[in-house]
Amino acid sequence: MEKSSMQQRDVNSLNDAVCVFHQLVCKEPVPSVVEFAKLLRVMINMKEYSVVVSFFGEMRKLGIPFDDYILTIVINSFCLLGCAENRFSVLGVSLKSGVQFNVVTFSTLMRGLFEQNKIQDAMWLFRKLVKEKICKMDEVMFGTVMNGLCKQGHTQTALSLLRIMEQGDAKPNTVVYSIVVDAFCKKRMVEDAVDVLKIMVPKGEHPDVVTFNAIMEGYCLRGEIDVARRVLDSMIDIGVKPDIFSYNILVNGYCKQKKLDEAMHLYCEISQKGLKPDIVTYSTILQGLFEVGRVECSENFFTEMQNAGHSPDIYTCGIMLHGNDGFFKIQKLDKACSIFDKLYSVGLHPDVIRYNVTVNGLCIEGLVDEAKELLRKMEDNGCLPDNTTSNLIVNGLLKSNKTNEAMTLLKEIIQRGFAANKVTMSLLIELLLLIGEDASLIKHNSIPRYDHSESPSKGSHTIIAKAETPFPILIAIQRFSAWVPDIVTSVIKALKKWEKENEEKEEFEIDVLKELNDLSAEVISRTAFGSSFEEGKRIFVLQEQHISLTLQAMRSVYLPGFRYLPTKNNMTRWRLEKETRESVRKLIESSKGRENSKSLLSLLISASEEEHGFGMEEVINECKTFYFAGKETTSVLLTWTLLLLALHQEWQDKAREEVFRVCKGNNLPSAENLNDFKIVTMILNETLRLYPTIVALTRGTSKDIKLGDLEIPANTQFYVSVAAVHHDTEIWGKDALEFNPQRFAESRKHLASFFPFALGPRVCVGQNLAMVEAKIILAMIVKNFSLALSPSYVHAPTTRLTLQPQYGAPILFRKI
């Protein structure tokens, strides 16, 4: 067909439309407005709203006349494109061109403004129209305004407008009354809605099915499902025929109350009343059946739905896959996958959430390759994987020991700007440590976001492991090399203090438990909080007192609810808690603006500033966790190490020889040479094996699990004895109780034979920092002093949250 002679009726594509438009504008004389309006109408039907706007712009430039009908079409296009301001500019055009807007045009404009939440603009325009009598108000205009107001929660204003309407020419009809009834019902104010009914009926406006549906919904929202049912019956009695929405409201009400039999009964009633259940009816019941655990019923019902000619949509498939107890959650993988395939077969493209549920299911089943295949499929289908998808697959690969593949994928996702979540990080760090790589290679800037989708895993933990560590911290703490100079400075300061306090004597005795506790406090304070120990001192004192009271409480007989009673101890604990919070708060306040970016505190503060939901309370909690988790643990590790080296001179000599060699004489330890401290690391590990700082971990099962032949029910509490495993002769040989760092010269055969920092998702986030700190302190001590056990030492290991020498650790220091 010749393009030049195209007619309106030939417009099937955008190209055709452009051709026709050019023919129209070039014609002499210019065709009538009706011709242009027809073309614009076609464009609206083709959903080409921006083309309408651009044609209109062209018409104005060329001075082609237009009318109120064309303006309404243009405004409608702006509405559908969601540009409220532009609609106002059309209003300007109308005023300038002298083309009068009619009430339909203004109603369209008003609807658009409400849709865009521009209530003030809408109300300004409405008042202007009324005051200046720009156009005659009708029920549609009032209805539009009242609907807009009600949707934004301004029900009372809508009610006042209803009263005004009653006094004016445009009397409210059932549609208008129903808008207000519906608004009240949505707010569960059914009585107010019924009051509106009382006004409308005497005025001859009878409630229709929409009005009754609103009332039923109101009762359902209030949980008064039986009253809602009576409303349905009475509407039938007075001759108002319920529609499918009426039934769906009730079906939903019954399902919410887990009354599935009643819901099913109603479902049968739908057909008896000559109506057909729709996809909403089916999906509501499907969801309900899953929620009450009637999985088989839901499968049959799903089939029934398809037999009734309803192809499953994204929503119903979503319910079947991961609704409250969808197939994936109950591990019916084959069924879940077939539903997923169904989505493809009916040409529906699952969204990223559905993909993630499927990927998760596949990974749980160990089908990582299939999960990767799905990842490819999802990208082919134009659905971009998100953070969760990537993390799920990396985790799946790591758990299937496909480390290299996991690393490659991780690098790829980091390049794409995704964040690794905590579980991925823990697994990765564990693996990196296992293969001897530096975990700090995962740079801070590559994994910067705090993933709020993470929820703390269930189960019990020791007192330190209560909260999920935020991402910035998790990552920052792996960048320990930046803190090495701070740690070295703290150690130099401590060594000088020890010498000074002992009047520069050649040999002196110190209780290393106390001194190392102070040093470790200084280190954690400097590195993590950028402030000196002195500033944080008050917090440590309070923490010590708190711990001691907590220990007392733990050792006494447990009475349920006792911890809430205002006993003397509880009141002191509450006061200490309050004072601790206050001190941390002050420290945070005084640190603001003068922190350097590498400190944990500044990271926490910026996390709280950047991230919604991570507020000052979380900052305080994290600070407390780190003070608590990082101080005593490291100091007791060093205390036992010094005690063991004081007893085992040969290892002390070996360590010293290594330190001098690595530090090339008198140099200080640095980030670059820390990895060369092999013997020092072996000594620290052997100490952690013999005297694990945390002797036991507590864990709980969140669901029934099978461990070998053992079936363990959900909510079983476990007490995992780290010390028992570390001292097991079957694992460590006959000399398991001997101090022999040599055993750590080779890599361990079994990961779970040595876990002083725990394993898995709740692994200690500070383990690298702890080891770096311990290496530096130990290296600098043995480099400057030779150690011998004091005759006053009494060997009595005891557990005070951490494993400690009960009567302290007096050691004789001799200057080298």
Ligand code: HEM
């Ligand atoms: C020798 C030193 C350390 C040892 C032996 C140690 C040991 C542990 C253990 C066994 C856990 C797991 C507890 C459980 O889940 O029940 C843990 C958790 C934790 N540790 Fe350490 N830790 C040490 C040093 C540190 C340091 C220096 C920091 C911080 C600067 C730290 C911060 C944490 C945190 C925040 C947790 C909780 C992790 C979570 O559950 O998400 N730890 N530590």
